[in-house]
Amino acid sequence: MNREDFSMLENNIIYFDNGATTLKPKPVVNAVIDYYTKYTANAHRGDYNISQIVDSKYEEVRDEVKDFIKASRRDEIVFTKGTTESINTVVFGFMNTYLQEKDEVLITKSEHASNILPWLELAKRKGIVVKFIPLNENHEVTIDNIEKVITSKTKVISLAHVTNVVGDIRPIEEIGKLCKDKNILFVVDAAQSIGHLPIDVVKCNISFLGFSAHKMLGPTGIGVLYGKYELLNKLSPIEYGGGMNSYFESSGELEYKDLPERLEAGTQNIAGVLGMGEAIKYLKKIGLDNIHKYEVELKKYAVTRLKEVPNIKIYNANSNSGIIVFNINKIFSQDLAAFLNHFNICVRAGNHCAKIVKEEINVSNTCRASFYFYNTKEEIDALVDALKKQDKIFDIIL
């Protein structure tokens, strides 16, 4: 659907790498261009007309985000450069003082590097313990398995809403309820879910949540950190400088601003924020429920059709999102991606930055096709047709 809005689709490509980044519709591109051609100015200055325009548009996006994730307060929304910065800010601005030695953080082996490495680094620095929740036979998180590993020392559960290799959707509402009952903080990496599934941070009892705009039609280099007000207010800024202070004197007397400005030091990625705002409006118009429904339809179609391909192994046929990971027997994933590139089909090869999921799915390298609402069944047919020509691979890639 809406293919006419995506200039990139006029380039004769089949883009199946939406898990890495999505294409950008014209309204998003135009929002960025408008900022650079019609009202370039810094935000939060307001001394002249265009500066006021920027200021109000910038803050309107905060409201858009607040409604989009159903947060209760606008000052719970902080702009960051993406999911990675959001999670790192939580870990090194809050968890580093909140957690004590031997406190336990639960994650899984199918998390992205950005929801593993900050915790492992904190474990090195502070002696916290990172534990992996065992996954079931479909590599999914279940409430039973979480309950099995919770101890009196468990202080945090940090999970992706949707994982980027297996593509499973975590039952975050139930996990949030469990966290509430057990007085555990719940951190959610929404990078893979934000443009695909509705989320309600209050209903899911989410303590902190991070996402990137570029995986939901928006520009790169911009994202969001959401934090429950009482928690976010205790988060120490990682960066200090302009825009985040109320005043400072040479005596060292100083005061920082309230949320959210306190956590947005320096000139922000204004063009990015405005583009992200437009992306949210665009997604709302289509409706995340419709997007999810369509992606699941594409995934089911792809699984059925790909089964016709000789020597194929699909690793996540059951997961309920638009991500499908596969290999062709005896063909290295990167070679397969290079082969598909010959047909202008863009897929990702490798371990997808989830370097320990191999311990779960027993393979370290795969090809990943990740769909979005502008993909079509015809494009999946083209993928299947290309894969059926697999015996020609070395004539093509060498």
Added chain:
Amino acid sequence: MDEKLKRDIILDNYQNPMNRGLTDSNGYIKVNTRNSSCVDNVDVMAKLKDGVFIDIRFDGEACAISTSATSIMIKTLIGKTIAETEKIIDNYEKMINEEEEYDKDLLGELCVYDTVSKQPSRKKCATLPFESIKKIIALAKDTK
């Protein structure tokens, strides 16, 4: 070199690579090298005697270009001194990067990768085995 011949040499070295499989024998220097785009992951081990490579072996997960390049490199370097090897690496890198003239005779079969720069993403694959050998040479010089 004819494109079909090049392809056949690459494919043969990919499907039947030289010295795949590591050994527990003594006297080897072993290194691990990974492609920074996080796909290839290869162990290379080499045994030197009086500054000459008398054995080189490898194992790991790698694509067709990287695996075949490792195989051809092993065939080329066994019997060569460190100084000869360094000269080969230098010429190979010049070829891969299309920088300047290089010595085709010195490279021999390694010339099958002379057009790999047309696929920039594969340049790293073609140079990966030489990264391992450079590390091994550095370690060999260190222990001298």
